[in-house]
Amino acid sequence: MARALREKERGPTPQSVSWGFFVALEEYEVRPETIVKDVTRPRTVIYAAIISLCAYTVPAHAQTEPATSAASPAFRQVIDETGRTVRVPQPVRRIVSLVPSLTETVYALGLQDNLVGDTDYCDYPPEAQKKTKVGGIMNPSLEEIVTLHPDLVLMKRGLNRIETAQALDSLGIPVYGTDPHTVDEIITSVKKLADVLSAPEAGVSVANDMHRRLDDLRQRLGSAAAKRVLFVVWTQPLISVGKDAFITDALRYAGASSIVDSEQSWPQVNLEEVVRLQPDFLVFATSHAEDAPHEIERLAALPGWRMLEAVSNHRFAVISDAVNRPAPRIVSAIEDLARQLHPDAFAEKPDGGKERMDKENPAPKTKSPARAYFHPLDLRKETANPRGCCVCAL
């Protein structure tokens, strides 16, 4: 119908016009063999569709379960700390850890022989650095993980990406996730993990040790008033920890209380507020203790910071970055902090405590050229400044 109408509108091509053109056209002749046929769109679509359909039969066939290498018929169904149900093969012989804190925990449980892969950032204990690396915390290589044929992959919510977990799920590799928010939860998490990894006794033993040391600490501190502290994660901008973070809980065990009360995990704190609240101590965590004094002096000279009594009275506490990792070693960091905040409660040194602390906080590494105190990589290893790479978001 529409076509007929169009024909009518167009009408007969006025003869006079074509004449005009062809009058001048005498020297040119139309060569039929050079006339190109119009190719209709549907044909091209069909060709393209056929080609693409062939290409897609490949993944269509390919989406199958990869054959499990070693037939382990025994499975155990557990619910991990993120609420996911995980089918863990029994026994667990090959572990890949995607978080430095869980790597440490595995070593603490004595299961390091079962650890077949960890991340580039897993650096404690030093032997962990010799394990096969699978990449970063947020961007591990799926291929590497698959090559290692793990029975279980360990992750921590908040550090690893849910997409990595989903990807491993779709490849048929079990993923166990942890998510501790308090020191107690860390201890429970260690016990549960030991249970899942078929080493419950080691878990109980480590947990008991942690409990004992914390109880000792509590006794020692007695009824001493908690020092009000600001835990400094980052200086520019000023970032501290929220009330839901395990670090905040750890501070409590060390006889300190964070002056920051925030719902966010890594709240950005207003320096004016800090000045108003005047914390007793500023707490820094780093793996390079030897750089600390120099950098703190630099910080103390900045405007605003100078107004803090803690700065003018040199009330800084520097502890190892173990406090950033929810692993057994956090207890040492807590003890170290308690020591610095309440020196009077530690007049006589307990047996082995100091030596153990030194062992767990390795001696300063070879001096690197003076660099910014809060080097991104220091904290990225575990806490990973959430703001660092987000500035360019869109």
Added chain:
Amino acid sequence: MSNGSAVARNPNDAPRASSDARLSVEQVSYAYSANPAQAPLFTLEATSFQAKPGEIVAILGPNASGKSTLLKLIAGELAPLSGRILLDGFVTQSLTPRTRAQRIAVVQQESVLLFPARVWEFVLQGRHSHGRSLRFESADDVLIARNALAQVGAAALSGRWMDQISGGEKQRVILARALAQQPLLLLLDEPTLHLDIAAQVGLLDALRRLAAENRYTVVVVTHELNLAAEYADQVVLMQRGRCLRVGPPASIYQRELLEQVFQTSLAVEFGASGRPRVTVLSGT
């Protein structure tokens, strides 16, 4: 509504039979207002004229007389408030853009290209309205484009880049693209604005020749009195949105009328060819 005497046609003109006329503009009016609630900023009062194949019509008038608006109405860019425009008996309003482009070609003053193109590619664009929506140009199209270039005398420019040819050459190429549309009607808005005298004469000579050879109807908007007098077969005289008179130059070019419209002292003479010539009198 128009004053009867002002629109009176030259009584010597016989009323044209509608089958003769290719272009028939019937009582076309237009009004434009920025805000529907306000009074219109600009109006074009009901205007009518007719044109035959092979004729050149000049729409003549000073600035802001509604010439360009009238041309846009004929071109289909604007929809008239009242009246209609017929081309070979078909109402142009009811045509789709594609069919309209097969019949009406607008020759732009210039063309700004975003990405570089060659002259022949440019002219080939004129063939777009012929044929289906997704198609590749056939040898026929190539032939027609080549001929269009030849007709404007720009065949040698075929392989050059559009941004490397002179202004006058570009004008010719733009005209060639319009010719490639194989239209019935050619519309030009102030084509002589940026051209020197030689180029102006060349363009209008070409238009006259093409109109005669290919039986186009050509409508040219201009304010150049002498060019219109020399080349137009019909003149539509406009002032402030009103069409004052329609007719051959001899009947339009009367001193009092022109002085009233153009607000300046003039002298009108008639040359040997019978065409009027206007001289501007300097001073008061």
Added chain:
Amino acid sequence: MRPLTIQRVFLQCSILVVILFVVVVIALKFGAVPVSLYALGHDLLRVIFGQTSQISSDYGLIVVNIRLPRILLGIIVGACLSVAGASFQALLRNPLADPYVLGVSSGAALGSILALIAEPHLSLSPAFAALLTPMGAFFGAAATITAVYFLGRREGQIDSNTLLLGGVITASFLSAVIMFLMNTLSGNLRGLAFWLEGDLSTPLQKSVYWFLSIGFFVAAGAIYTTAADLNLLLAGEKEAMHLGVDVPRVRLVVYVAASFLTGLAVSVSGAVGYVGLIVPHVMRLIFGSDHRTLLPTAALGGAIAVVGADTLARTVVAPAELAVGAVTAIVGAPLFIYLLRKRLS
């Protein structure tokens, strides 16, 4: 005077298909885990003949289950982004336009953030949970497309300048909202920053791939029917109308289809930058500005670019991975400067 013929388009596309094939083979071969070409060919043949259970080697499984889906995703995303970029450059008559200029990627990001926020509150099967983020992103994109359409209208039709303004404003606004949410919410949103840079590493279900490819062909096909019109549109809207182009209809079709393509790409891979901007320009340099050849060659060129960039992202700092968007930016920005200078000279 040699006008474009369908044969020439096919020839140009065939060249690119060959290059794409080579790039795909390289991508399959290289990765954190080395694979030999022989084993590769063998395994692929087994897959084609449906004998997947006989692929015993780790490498075969890695190739088929990890690399191949990723490469496929890269092809689709690259094709979508390049076609969308070329279309927007024509629609907005602006050589600097890229698929994200009208805010589609910001809308997709916001949609995925909302999905991430909602996820713990909904009990979903794992399969569906994995789809939640892409779906949220896609609906976010769709909502943005609709909003910008209404913002970009003048007198009832899409107007290029108004559209550009509306789109840019929407993009800025949405980015601000996203920043606000990411700062105030405590949840697991840091993965989002990674995704925003462009990330192809998440394998998706089969149905998603089908949806993506069908969506691509439908939308790209719709744009292709207006390819000749787009050529004329570039000369100017008035001129295009005089030459027979139904400008409002073409604008609407191109806008919706190109935004849809962008939404498809962004919802599964995040905002991979520079591809939609630069690939069309490179293809114009090599094959010309005629959209009837530009659109298919840009699609293939985009596929090549993204697969290549992703391979680099996977291998350069192995075993860790870079975000694809980082590689495209590092390569794309200097390339863009070079193209710009070439144009100006």
